[in-house]
Amino acid sequence: MAREQVILACTECNNRNYTTTRNKSLTPNRLEMKKYCRYDRKRTLHKEVK
Numbered sequence: 001m002a003r004e005q006v007i008l009a010c011t012e013c014n015n016r017n018y019t020t021t022r023n024k025s026l027t028p029n030r031l032e033m034k035k036y037c038r039y040d041r042k043r044t045l046h047k048e049v050k
């Protein structure tokens with residue numbers, strides 16, 4: 001199965017805080033996760049960027 005590395009960027013400060021992999025066939029949509037942002041010092045929504 002094809003696994004693709006994706007970058008998760010904070011939607012508040014745009015820093016790219018996390019990388020992860022996803023299975024394209026299982027998750028066709030853009031990833032969105034609540035993650036801790038050390039720049040904002042709180043949990044923010046992180047979205048997949050290319």
Ligand SMILES: [Zn+2]
Pocket residue numbers: 010011012013014015037038039040044
């Ligand atoms: Zn942030």
